[in-house]
Amino acid sequence: MAWERIDGYRVMDFGNPGESRDTLLDFVFNGNKRATAGLLEDYIQDGEEIESVGEIQVVIGSSNEALGKIQITRVEVVNFDEVSDEFALAEAEGDLTGDDFRRSHTEFWESCGVQVSGDTQIVCIYFDLIEKY
DSSP states (O other): OOOOEETTTEEEEOSSSTTTHHHHHHHHHOOOOOOEEEEHHHHHHTOOOOTTTTEEEEOOOOOOOOEEEEEEEEEEEEEEEGGGGGHHHHTTTOSHHHHHHHHHHHHHHHHOOOOOTOOEEEEEEEEEEEEOO
């Protein structure tokens, strides 16, 4: 299943629709959040390519409305147990270390019915906000 596109750009949705997404979008648009993580398995299952440096994506809200654009600045695929402190801080969701990231994201993914382990492949995406609608 291909990911949604708006005006030819792939969309970036943060968290789950509702309060979770609204909170993360506030972090993006207030300038704190400059990274996000995804499961490599989701890309494989959906037949999507991993983001590439320079790619522009449309940020969507809980009702799938376009809210702005980000540009990808760096992409790394790492094992879950190798997510760095640097990434955790850039993600700006309250995690100060890679260990914090692993605790909070294990809880999030398990709440979505996904089991993660130390060797689960994580796509770490760094970005800049380039436009807010």
